[in-house]
Amino acid sequence: MKAEPIDLKRVTTSSIKTRKNKVKIQDFALPYRTGMSVKEFMGSLPKFLKADELLASAAAIAAAKKNNKQVILAMGDSVIKVGLAPLVIQLMEKKIITALAMQGAGVIHDTEIALIGETSEDVAVTIKDGSFGMAEETGSLLNDAIIAGAAHNMGLGEAAGKMLADSAPPHKDMSITYNAYKLGIPLTVHVAYGTDIIHMHPKADGAAIGKATEIDFRKFASIVTMLENGVIINIGSAVILPEVFLKALSIARNIGYDIKDFTAINMDMIQHYRPLENVVKRPTKTGGHGYAITGHHEIMFPLLTALVLEALEA
Secondary structure (H helix, E strand, C coil): CCCCCCCHHHCCCCCHHHCCCCCCHHHCCCCCCCCCCHHHHHHHCCCCHHHHHHHHHHHHHHHHHHCCCCEEEEECCHHHHCCCHHHHHHHHHCCCCCEEEEEHHHHHHHHHHHHHCCCCCCHHHHCCCCCCCCCHHHHHHHHHHHHHHHHCCCCHHHHHHHHHHHHCCCCHHHCHHHHHHHHCCCEEEECCCCCCHHHHCCCCCHHHHHHHHHHHHHHHHHHHCCCCCCEEEEECCCCHHHHHHHHHHHHHHHCCCCCCCCEEEEEECCCCHHHHHHHHHHHHCCCCEEEEEECCHHHHHHHHHHHHHHHHHC
């Protein structure tokens, strides 16, 4: 069969003015002006893609605060290691964050900050001679706290907070764990046994650690039952906390809680499978919104914090 060039004179056109367009100049960014306030900067952002999602995320958090709804921060230990504890504490003090969840490493780094104002050893160096993870104070204090807490049916987060409150280390005011305990904000710690340095310490008690983190899982599930019209933020946890959230949400729905409309936000340097599926996409199929914000914590979380605080002042 011979193909002849089509005759384009047969094509019907229409006016560009009647076409529905995705990009409009009223949604463009405004030029930066020296001395802009954060609020003015917010208004200058383009109303497209992730800038729009970041603004929507901030608006959802501000709305949850105004309506006394849950704002759960599920945070990897990287949040602490890039110096963001003061911002998390600020959001707790302003009663914007209503609950926190950490992995085991989070409470470890946070405790070391409280003890000496420093954390995060050079693993490439200390793994060579087996000294990696063998800090006496960290392992001893946290394991003692966990054992004592578990004996009194206390979750790991609360047990660590009580230990810091009782021992009053010199830098406790920079500790998320201590401040959560002081402010009465639930902090749950979700442990995969064998992944944390305190599991190598002679005082480690697997039964106590298991009991303490099991109590925290059930506490977290209870918190999730109140998530309707609230916000869940996962920042820096690629596997454990997204998995914990999905199971907690299933429990809440299974026992009769109608949790359909909420905002789920994932923040990370790169987007991983489990946070995207287990936080942003699957849980919000019944309603609500899911946002995936990509970028370095030390830039994106301060920006989100500023946007939330400005939105609350509007």
